[in-house]
Amino acid sequence: MNGDLHSGGAVDHAAVANAHSEHADAPEFAREMWKTRLGFVLAAVGSAVGLGNMWRFPYITAEYGGAAFVVLYIIMTLAVGIPVMLAEFTIGRGTRKSSISALRLAGGKGWVPLGFLFVLTGFLILSYYSVIAGWVTRYALAGIFGGFPEDTGAYFGLIASGVPAMGFHLFVMAVTIAIVMGGVEKGIERASVIMIPALFLIVLGLAIWASTLSGSGAGYAFYLTPKFSELLSGETLAAAASQAFFSLSLGMGAMLTFSSYLSREESLPREAGVIAFSDFSVAFLAGLVVFPVIFALGLQGAVGESTLGALFIAIPGAFNEMGGIGRVVGTFFFIALFIGAITSAISLLEVVVSAMIDEWNMPRKKAAVIAGSLIALLGLWPASNLNALGALDAVTNYIFLPVGGLAMAILVGWLYKNPLEEVSRSVSERFQPLLKGWLWTLRVVVPILLVVVLYSALGEAVDAVKALFGG
Ligand code: PFF
Numbered sequence: 370m371n372g373d374l375h376s377g378g379a380v381d382h383a384a385v386a387n388a389h390s391e392h393a394d395a396p397e398f399a400r401e402m403w404k405t406r407l408g409f410v411l412a413a414v415g416s417a418v419g420l421g422n423m424w425r426f427p428y429i430t431a432e433y434g435g436a437a438f439v440v441l442y443i444i445m446t447l448a449v450g451i452p453v454m455l456a457e458f459t460i461g462r463g464t465r466k467s468s469i470s471a472l473r474l475a476g477g478k479g480w481v482p483l484g485f486l487f488v489l490t491g492f493l494i495l496s497y498y499s500v501i502a503g504w505v506t507r508y509a510l511a512g513i514f515g516g517f518p519e520d521t522g523a524y525f526g527l528i529a530s531g532v533p534a535m536g537f538h539l540f541v542m543a544v545t546i547a548i549v550m551g552g553v554e555k556g557i558e559r560a561s562v563i564m565i566p567a568l569f570l571i572v573l574g575l576a577i578w579a580s581t582l583s584g585s586g587a588g589y590a591f592y593l594t595p596k597f598s599e600l601l602s603g604e605t606l607a608a609a610a611s612q613a614f615f616s617l618s619l620g621m622g623a624m625l626t627f628s629s630y631l632s633r634e635e636s637l638p639r640e641a642g643v644i645a646f647s648d649f650s651v652a653f654l655a656g657l658v659v660f661p662v663i664f665a666l667g668l669q670g671a672v673g674e675s676t677l678g679a680l681f682i683a684i685p686g687a688f689n690e691m692g693g694i695g696r697v698v699g700t701f702f703f704i705a706l707f708i709g710a711i712t713s714a715i716s717l718l719e720v721v722v723s724a725m726i727d728e729w730n731m732p733r734k735k736a737a738v739i740a741g742s743l744i745a746l747l748g749l750w751p752a753s754n755l756n757a758l759g760a761l762d763a764v765t766n767y768i769f770l771p772v773g774g775l776a777m778a779i780l781v782g783w784l785y786k787n788p789l790e791e792v793s794r795s796v797s798e799r800f801q802p803l804l805k806g807w808l809w810t811l812r813v814v815v816p817i818l819l820v821v822v823l824y825s826a827l828g829e830a831v832d833a834v835k836a837l838f839g840g
Pocket of ligand 1: 417419420421422616618619621622624625714716717
């Protein structure tokens with residue numbers, strides 16, 4: 370296992386020697402690996418594509434001025450998202466360890482707390498993410514078995530919080546634990562290879578169907594006509610950057626962990642590009658579904674009013690009004706959302722589980738059950754209190770993820786020995802100069818943008834915590 374580290378010349382050799390002595394008496398077991406390159410890509414796309422694409426992206430886009438925001442989002446994906454993803458890959462594949470151990474190897478003991486922050490973030494995000502995934506499950510089942518309710522506002526009020534929400538949250542956690550217990554190849558990879566192509570097909574089909582609706586023109590106009598006046602604020606910038614971070618699963622070691630199971634043959638920049646493009650495609654397509662549906666039924670007032678309104682009230686309401694076809698299409702919509710949520714939940718749990726395996730030599734199944742159960746327990750809180758859900762979401766997204774991304778940029782940009790060696794593997798001569806650009810983006814552009822994000826987002830996080838305590 371450690372032999373692989375030597376072949377990865379990008380790694381600091383003193384640190385590697387150190388790791389040798391630290392783990393000298395640890396039992397050697399072969400590190401799990403992805404079976405195929407496609408398996409890795411689909412698992413990483415599975416992590417990226419989720420509620421962030423099909424739920425958050427459309428309503429945030431609506432809130433911040435439509436197409437102009439989409440443009441800004443693309444810029445942020447290129448300027449911050451892909452560079453930080455590559456930084457995570459550099460450390461993950463360079464050390465072949467999960468977050469805590471990888472950061473110790475890459476940066477020394479002083480970086481271990483960042484590894485713990487990553488694990489904590491995975492823990493907190495999954496605790497509420499699975500509550501929302503539970504609502505999604507509930508709607509998917511409603512579509513399959515009885516049709517969507519007439520008064521979706523009242524229905525959502527009933528299921529969003531309390532015992533029903535807890536039950537569905539526990540169900541989602543059980544499915545997530547079961548898949549992670551299966552391991553990298555037989556659990557995560559297999560699930561992703563089956564589910565992610567299905568998700569793409571469903572979303573594509575839904576977008577084509579939505580184009581036939583009578584309101585589609587107004588929906589597209591709203592979505593795709595830029596209002597550039599709304600772009601020039603720190604708040605919009607922060608919203609775009611933090612959405613890109615959340616959507617690409619960055620700033621908490623998920624991509625780091627997944628890349629630690631990847632073969633050295635693959636080109637990291639190519640993988641980052643494919644993953645980011647796929648993630649954006651699903652988000653963009655989701656907008657092409659959501660806005661025509663909402664405008665076809667004149668429900669635009671519900672969009673952008675609240676974080677939940679667009680998806681959990683307006684959309685099922687619209688499907689209900691469309692009758693039989695609405696029920697079929699709506700069911701597919703929620704099934705796609707369910708797939709996205711489960712494949713993301715898997716990666717959140719894997720961050721915690723892989724750290725327990727690497728740090729404490731714990732068997733995978735045991736780690737998955739222990740970590741998953743604790744997260745399930747914590748999730749009972751956001752499942753019974755929507756303000757807790759909002760506070761967990763705000764603190765992790767507005768503070769923990771940007772802090773994690775900033776730290777990764779500094780580590781890989783300024784401190785890690787020769788990151789270009791790991792990143793330039795299997796990259797053709799022609800593209801090598803671009804990699805220097807990447808390093809300087811990581812050194813300068815990413816830190817500046819993330820500091821702006823943190824500065825503008827702090828207020829939102831504080832507001833959410835105040836709301837929790839009734840302030
Ligand atoms: N990227 C996921 C989404 O857009 O829904 C959420 C997520 C998954 C964030 C995994 C962070 C993570 F590590």
